Amino acid sequence: MTFLQTTPTRETFWTISPVGEVAFYFFAAVAILVFLYGLYERFARYARGTEDPFPRLDDLSTRVTSAAKIVGSNEKQFDRDLYGGLMHSFILWGFLTLLIGTTILAIDMDIWTKLLGQPSFFVGDFYLSYSLVMDAMGLLFVVGVGMALYRRYAVRNERLWGKHTSNEDALFVWSLFLLGVGGYLIEGLRIVGTGFPSFETVSFVGYFLALVFDAAGVSAGLAESLYWWGWWSHALLALAFVAWIPYAKPFHMISSFANVVTRDEKAGRRLPGVPSDAAPDEIGYTSVDDFSWKAMLDQDACTKCGRCSSVCPAKASGRNLDPRDVILDLKTYREELDAGETDSVEIVADGGTSVIDSESMESCMACMACMDACPVEIEHLTHFTEMNRRLTETGQMQENVQDAMMNVFQNGNAFGDPQRKRPDWTDDLDFEVPDAREADVEFLWYVGDYPSYDERNQRVARSLARLFEASGVSYGILYEDEQNDGNDVRRVGEEGLFEMLVEDNAGAMADCEFEKIVCTDPHSYNTFSNEYPEMAAELGVEFDYPVFHYTQVVETLVESGRIDLAGTELDYTVTYHDPCHLGRYNHEYEAPRELVRATGARLSEMPRNRKDSFCCGGGGGGLWMDQNEETKPSEERLREALEDTDAGDAVEKFVVACPMCGTMYEDGRKTGDFEDDIEVIDVAELLVEALDAGSGAVSVEDVEVGDDSGVSAD
Template identity: 70%
Template sequence: MTVPPLQTPGRETFWQIGHVQEILFYFFAAMALLTFGWGVYRRFTRYTRGAEDWFDRTDDIASRVVEATKIVATNEKQFNRDMYGGLMHTFIMWGFLTLLIGTIIIGIDIDFWQKALGNEPFLSGAFYLSYSLVMDAMGLLFVVGVGMAIYRRYWVRNERLWGKHTSTEDTLFVWTLFLLGVGGYVVEGLRILGDGAGSTSMPEYEIVSFVGWFSARSFQAVGVSPSLAADLYPALWWSHALLAFGFIALIPFAKPFHMISSFANVVTRDEKAGKRLPSVPADLDAETGAASIDHFSWKEMLDQDACTKCGRCSSVCPAKASGRNLDPRDVILDLKQYRENLEAGGDEKTIVADGGSSVIQAETMESCMSCMACMDACPVEIEHLKSFTRMNRELTDAGEIQPSMQEVFQNVMQKGNTFGDPNRKRGDWADDVEVDVPDARDQEVEYLWYVGDYPSFDDRNKKVARSLATILDAADVSFGILFDDEKYDGNDIRRVGEEFLYIELAGHHVESFEDCEFEKIVCTDPHSYNTIKNEYPEVDFEEFADDPVMPFDYEGTWNADGEIDVYHWTQVVEELVPQLGLSGNELDYTVTYHDPCHLGRYNDEYEAPRKLVTATGCELHEMPRNRSDSFCCGGGGGGLWMELDEEEKPSEERLREALEDTDAGQAVEKFVVACPMCMTMYEDGRKTGGFEDDIEVVDVAELVVEAIGESETAGL
């Protein structure tokens, strides 16, 4: 039996569905929602078993939710480096949300407005027409978005979407979404066609449901009559409903849970993640490593659940590109898989170790350059470096690190620097520069200059230190250095896992800073700049001051309110260009510039070095990967000191990019850096990659000092 067409624009929700079937529908709906609620509760209670995080991630929760909503709603992270992916995800997300909201509106109309209050349906007339138009339009975007995903995954077979954790679950997820989207239009088309049974035509107002109208016309074109459409409708309606209920019920137990966990992850993100690392307690028995999966914090567990397997982190990882044994996505998902297996009664394993059947291999963690490219690319704010550092601590505590790193630790502990040279020679580089380099311990200065290990001890980088001293003197800047009271800053050994040695170095330095009179700190090395600016203020030195092993008496926190400004030298000198008398046409080199990770991605400083390069008159050509997309030199995270198996060194790949992929091509004469570690890695890459005759590696400071006519200074 068919129902006559409605005269007023609208529709009968349970058209062709009997009362018994309607009761069954509500039963299945209730079961799906209860299963969904129980599953979400169960997933979130897992996080209570994780360790407490090192700082409050739910403070000012309202602002966090608002900001997370903006990030998710705009899909800004999905559009990063990938317009196709951004559009695809936007279509799917907003289409899905619109369909969800539309379904809720129907429920309110039927169950509350009509049945509970006894009113006539509000989903009728002009409101129904508007509703139908929006639902069809956004539903079509949803289907298009899912189609784009299927095309990229299975037709193009985008490499980053496939990996060791790719499974049937991924296939079922994307095809279920597709069937839900297309199935909705099939059901709608049958309803519109069948609604015309007993009349001469389909209800004309249904043309606003333009996709459903097209579906109805298509059925009509292949010979489906209105009466047959009405007969077929219940079976297709139930198929669509049961698929939707099954999808809802399974959300907490499968990949669709990322729709919830990802938003929660963005809400609880640390805006300084990576540039600062979790502090460690003074208690030597405190669990700060990865001896057990239970030692991971609840946020690290949430990170694991938020991962969508999109592979964006993998596609930008310089370690993976160089053939090192690291895939950031696999590390996060390996930890998740192990945790879930353990919860299901699986065998316990060592989390990270050198060899054996550990979850993560030591070689994998050694491969990480701490460049933060993975975190910058991640659309759901996973904090890879936090988990990586935890595992590095475990390796360091167990002594499972390379002998070369052990030697670096010994050098720092015994000599105060990574070279193992007597620290009294730290300021000897200043003997070969014709300007006076004041001692900040003896006189008041505006800038306390933290020189760093490589500019102090490495012959190639000493030239950079001398250039910078010449520049500061030419600009009539009041500056001074600590000479042998300066030690290694600790940034990279901390990322390798040597936390207490880092604390010792930080305590020594803040105590030395307190003994000097200065206004600001300026650093040669972006690594020093990052750790002094972002990490020293996070340490509660009072916890460690009474420890006899710690050679400092400083108590409390240092620079917690940011009263002392900390700069990279390019930020200071960029403001001094007028005082240096540069006209912008002194040099005529064709150059390209490499963004150091710790200056760029870590601290969002991209323009100061570029302004200095162009102020010298050089013609600057950008490499394809620049600014936040810069490709790491390979020296971070201890890479400078480790022996690693690589198909091609990151420095070699970057130099190739400068000469082959930059618009100027082989015309590029100089590869410009602003980091001593980058200088060291690229000088090595020139030799091993065979680029010695093709390009010269120079620091920004060397260009500036040449431009101001001081290149004749002794030692330059």
């Protein structure tokens, strides 16, 4: 018999008997208890992890608000992937709307009416508005899950498949699809069974399906019978899904948000130190007991999306590294060990049965592309550094790296040349570079190893010296008291040597009178800005100075007219490469570009630019290592410059702002057979070329040059 309904509402337990209703509440209670127990087990495991070296829960309200913005906007999912961004937005917002809607219904049924004895608010305009929103957002949810299924199974997007792909992934996405579609199917059956109430047209998806059922000959009686089976199937699937959340991939819905909340804003730019009382056999990842609670949360937050792998230059070059697999290998080993399903082995080692092979860690360029691409803020580089420290402590370093570290230890530079030769690059200048140890200066110029000792990069140092001298800026260098900055020393795992360099460099600087530090090398700029202040404080040494990359300082000098490029016009096309440590690490993209434009050269951007820049291959100790790779990252980048920019092969110069990049690309020109096609030039060299091509006029009036960043030249 058809049930004719006229009041805008619906009966939640339509066709379900009182016994069935009791059974539902029993199953719901079981599902919630299983969910809560699983959640407790997860967080109890985190509580057994070691303390994280950085604050993770300070200013919690701000953290939660910021995380809500990142997660809610899906900004990381949209990065480089419009399809993926739309897909995830539809799924996320659809799922949240359905969750909120179900919660509202539960409040009305179980609290408002049953416990408080109030009349249901699930009627009239509220019900109509509720039904419209739920149908609209539910449709987006189904479309989003459909897009995910299409990408996974029809397109078979490469990054979604790998060694850790399992039936769990398929079960997760198909469960979401069945929950979304199943809800509409039972809604359509209910509308048929209740005689097509006119107000149910607001449930436009369900009403459409009801019309389809009616056209297919489904009577009201049949719809009522089918509804019972559909309702129970949908309810049990939903409750099973709730119970399953803490035990498998759906847990990322919780762990991902928690991971974004507890992220370190400086992750990668600064690395955690080693406890002062740690014995050599306790340094780095020696066992799962060394994982901090945040490290375990990182592992659990991974959704296997493969975004990190798709942007990794090491993987693209054919090296033995997949950032996603490293994180998931650590997670799998930890879980299997906890469950007694595997024996204890080394976390990282050179060959053997270790969880991670040393070659994978040696392949990492510390470019942070993986971290930038990760939508859930996993801090890959922190994990990698801990494993590099373990390899260092056990003597499992490439011989070239060991030699470089010994050179730094004995001579203060990676080349192994005597410290007295560090300022020799100044000999070819027709003016004397001021000694910051003997005179008060505004800018202490930290020159760095490569501009000091490498013949090619000495030209960059001399070019920059000419710019400083011509502008009249007050500057000086440390001469032979300058030592390696330690940025890459730390990233290959030599923490003790890094501490020594911090102490020596900070001590040498403390003996000088200056206001700011300017660096030739973005690696120096990064470690002085983000790591020296904390490390120096631990060592009891003063280090509290504003730090700038040279392009930031020179850009203010050009802008103010202290370096006059007016009328200069270099008549050729160039492209600019964003160094990882200047761009992705420290978000400086515009100063170098403004300088390039100031020369009059035509700037043509590569597709991968700014934070999406492709690493040269030199970071993380890459300059010192021999790699087994199919194509060098530098060769791939030069190819991109000549083939993928708008200007194509009209690009004549490849502009860099990093000595390490310059070194890698000069090598890539030779090995990739690009020597006749493109020239590698530093921004400083380009500016000097522009000055020499023009009048060379400069203004040296005592003018303050400043911007909001605090750069000035008095």
